[in-house]
Amino acid sequence: MRSPWFLRATARGAMGAAVRSVDWAATPLGPPAAWPLPLRAAVELCLGTEFPVLVTWGPELTMIYNDGYREMLGTDKHPGALGSPLAAVWAEVWDAIEPSVREVEAGRPTWVVDQRLVMHRSGFDEETFFTYSYSPLLDVDGQVRGLLDIATESTAQVVERRRVGQLSLLQSRLQAAGPDVGAVVAAAAATLADGPDLTLVGAALGPRGGLRWVHGPADDVDAALVERAARTATVQQAGRLLVVPLPLVAIDDREGLLALRAGALRPVDDQLRTFARLVADAVAGALTGALRHEREVGMLERVSDVLQRAMLEPPVDRPGVATRYVPATRGLAVGGDWYDVADLPGGRAGIVVGDLVGHGLESASRMGQLRSAARALLLRTDAPAPAVDGLDAFARTLPGAEYATVHCGVLDPAAGTYTYTSAGHPPAAVLRTDGTVTWLTGARGTPLTVAREPRPHDVVAVAAGDVVVLCTDGLLERRGSDLRSRLAALERLLVGLVGADPDEIADGVLAGMTPEGSLDDTAVVVHRVEG
Known part of the structure; x- marks a missing residue:
């Protein structure tokens, strides 16, 4: 006959019926009528709450649990876990939970938050997380005989x-x-x-x-x-x-x-x-x-290709001329630097190289206006200084053109002269046929929109085979190097290129001065004096 306390404790819920169905006499716990009062109280508490609770008792920590705990056993461990040893039921995670069990056996409760346990409870290895507290269960003699596990699965959270x-x-x-x-x-x-x-x-x-x-x-x-x-x-x-x-x-x-x-x-x-x-x-x-x-970027590249062809290609097929342009902005072929080579009467050539502050399409648009104005002024005045004076006046009416720099020159092969002026621009150079370099440092003035006085000009003698080389500051400015050392480096490159054709000189200058590409827009114009 069943003990009245046991019938009362197992009277409700699916787990109550499951606990009644176990032959407890065949387990280390023996028949429920013989269970000590502390175990009876723990079982009644366990089966009387909806919160997941596990009770273990005896040398094998034999398991008794309620409906809430049953869910933690997956699809495979219940009902076999009832009346079975804790270490056998949770063999796959025993190494992880055993330290807490030993703490309880020593009379010390434990509290573990979100412990990761890889369980095999539903036919496959499964990552799970649990927050639980193990508390010692004492017999009437005050000795630890089991543990009370109050747990919640926190896997989802x-x-x-x-x-x-x-x-x-x-x-x-x-x-x-x-x-x-x-x-x-x-x-x-x-x-x-x-x-x-x-x-x-x-x-x-x-x-x-x-x-x-x-x-x-x-x-x-x-x-x-x-x-x-x-x-x-x-x-x-x-x-x-x-x-x-x-x-x-x-x-x-x-x-x-x-x-x-x-x-x-x-x-x-x-x-x-x-x-x-x-x-x-x-x-x-x-x-x-x-x-x-x-x-x-693809659209910009297509637009910039058109701009490059419209703004940067020499408008005339003049012998002995090579031009190069390297943009600073990836994906955009033009920016604030420009150049132009224009045919003038008497076989002369007008050469302009300029540098506008900024990059991108807005700078390209302003650059195009300055370039067109410079060409028109040079064709009208036929001389570099008056052309730059007119460009000064035009730049004051063009927002964003402030402080642009310009080198403007006229090459006259018949007269053997190169006449030039500079509005704050890096000096041009003449590579002589004997391998020497003449720097054009005369006729220097301030950038556009700054000067109010007429621009000066200077004249240098040139001979057939000499090469005039102009560039923007993208070729010369490098972090950690001063202008003097960069000009010296350019001079050494030019000396090594004496006798080369204009294209070879332009490519050699770019390769030697900007081996890793240009950090700023860079324009280069090379014009050989034809005999």
Whole structure:
């Protein structure tokens, strides 16, 4: 006959019936009628609460638990855990929880928050998290005979916090990647590398119907799965592999997707699929910005190509002339520097090199106006100093043209002269046929819009075969170097190029003075004096 206390304690709930069904006499605890009063009280407390509670008693810490605790046992451990030793039921996590058990056996309660335990409770290894307190259960003689485990599973909360943190980190790294498609994909791959929840194993982008992989993919990414995800714009799953469409904002009818592998210790459930979609949203947002930038840069490049041809190419096919332009702004071919070579009567050539403060399309627009004005003034005045005086007056009416620098000269091969003036511009040079260099340091004045007095001019003798070399300050300014040392370096380069044709000189000067590219817009004009 069942003990009245036992019938009362097990009278409610599914676990009450389960506890009654156990042959306790066959366990180390013996029949319930013989259980000591402290154990009876603990069992009544356990079965009388909805909060997850486990009671263990005896040398094997035999288990008795309620409905709340039963949920923590997954699908495989119940009902076999009832009446079984604690160490046997939780063998896969025993190394992790044993220290707490030993503390309780020594009479000291424990408190553990969000402990990570890899359990095998539902047929697979599963990452779980628990917050629990073990308390000693004392017999009537005051000796510890068991433990009371009051626990709550915090897996959902811990995993959610982890995923929110992963998304935050992903957003931060995507933002830091900047508007570059390759950098965005690399940042996503690095952030999701071997993640506990998702790992990026492939990323594809392309025009609709023409996806191509820009990262990965892993060998098990099935083409049919990819096609179905792209066609239906829905998440497709094969085992632990998820193929997630990227919700790109319409840009040239582009589409994309991510191949994500779920971590081995978490189930592929609705929460994980939601996380995968949030990852895809974050990556799509960054890629949309990068693709927009890519399109805008392409447009700027096309515009700048037109500007370059319109503004920077010599308007006449004059023998012995080589020109070069290296922009400072990536993706834009023109900026604030300009040059021009114009045919003048009597076989003479008018040469102008200028430098406007700033870069980009606005500077290019102002540069175009100054260049056109300089050409018109030089053709009208037929002399460099009056042309720059007129350019001074024009610059005062053009916002953004303040402090531009200009070198303007007229080469007269028949007279054997080069007449020039400088408005705050770096000095030009004449490379002589004997390998010497003459620096044109005369007729120097202030930048445009500063001077009010007429500009001076100077004249230097030139002979057939001499080469006039002009440049903007992008060729000369380098961090850590002063102007004197840079001019000396340019002179050594020119001496080494004596006898070379103008194109070779222009290329040699750029290669020697700016081996890693120009930090500022750079214009170079080389004009050989023809006999």
